Amino acid sequence: xxxxxxxxxxxxxxxxxxxxxxxxxxxxxxxxxxxxxxxxxxxxxxxxxxxxxxxxxxxxxxxxxxxxxxxxxxxxxxxxxxxxxxxxxxxxxxxxxxxxxxxxxxxxxxxxxxxxxxxxxxxxxxxxxxxxxxxxxxxxxxxxxxxxxxxxxxxxxxxxxxxxxxxxxxxxxxxxxxxxxxxxxxxxxxxxxxxxxxxxxxxxxxxxxxxxxxxxxxxxxxxx
Numbered sequence: 001x002x003x004x005x006x007x008x009x010x011x012x013x014x015x016x017x018x019x020x021x022x023x024x025x026x027x028x029x030x031x032x033x034x035x036x037x038x039x040x041x042x043x044x045x046x047x048x049x050x051x052x053x054x055x056x057x058x059x060x061x062x063x064x065x066x067x068x069x070x071x072x073x074x075x076x077x078x079x080x081x082x083x084x085x086x087x088x089x090x091x092x093x094x095x096x097x098x099x100x101x102x103x104x105x106x107x108x109x110x111x112x113x114x115x116x117x118x119x120x121x122x123x124x125x126x127x128x129x130x131x132x133x134x135x136x137x138x139x140x141x142x143x144x145x146x147x148x149x150x151x152x153x154x155x156x157x158x159x160x161x162x163x164x165x166x167x168x169x170x171x172x173x174x175x176x177x178x179x180x181x182x183x184x185x186x187x188x189x190x191x192x193x194x195x196x197x198x199x200x201x202x203x204x205x206x207x208x209x210x211x212x213x214x215x216x217x218x219x220x221x222x223x224x
Contacts, residue, residue, distance in 0.1 A: 025057045030074070030087040034067035039141075043088065059086070070092055078102050091128045091139070098131040100170075131179045155195075157183055 025222055029047060031040055040063065045061035066073055068090035076099075077083040089097065099105050118126050121139050129137035151161060159179055163171055171179075176197075183196030 024057070025180060026058060027059045027085040029059050029061045030084040031061060031063050032068050032070065033063050033065050035088065061079050071097065071100075075100065075102060088140075089137070091125065094129050095131040098134070098136040103136040106136060106138075107134045120155060153183060154179075 008175065029043065029166070031043055035043075040061075044061050047061050050125070051058055064073060068088060071093070074087065074089075083102075117135070117138070125139040129135060129139060149164060154161060154164075157179075159182070162168065163175075163179075175188075180196035183194065184192065185194040187193050
């Protein structure tokens with residue numbers, strides 16, 4: 001069964017392909033250095049597997065400094081004509097990058113394949129790789145989202161814990177925001193001493209268990 005929400009890393013095509021030795025087409029794939037070793041290894045293996053099936057094409061994987069959201073290096077490279085043919089970028093930057101003219105419209109290539117790829121992905125991820133009814137990227141992976149909450153702090157704030165009962169269905173985003181803001185606390189200088197909602201926490205961060213509400217995304221609660 002498809003997951004309703006996915007975090008994805010998108011691969012996009014830029015504007016040029018170079019011919020290498022022996023007439024082999026050379027493609028440059030950029031991976032941001034922020035990816036962990038497992039992800040980098042997975043992309044390397046995928047590039048090698050593609051090359052084995054398509055001997056006339058070689059995908060050269062390059063790790064470049066920065067994260068999936070870093071646009072400065074990418075924009076400079078593309079504008080100068082030295083950009084990658086493929087790159088890994090974050091899902092929520094697709095429309096912005098497409099609007100800036102950094103990405104190639106993949107719609108004609110998809111039509112040429114004669115496949116309706118929109119049916120192979122969940123609605124959310126597919127919408128994120130589309131801009132003005134054109135497709136500029138393909139989702140490549142997914143993850144799981146969870147919500148942690150501190151029952152004692154919620155009780156002290158007068159929040160009814162039954163609101164978090166999965167049997168009642170998802171909490172409306174506006175209500176979730178209201179609860180999170182109610183749990184915020186600041187000191188006399190205005191600095192936060194307690195934050196009601198902490199997004200994008202990774203397992204192992206020491207303070208994850210001390211926050212009233214800790215989640216990887218507001219969507220995670222709405223989609224539960």
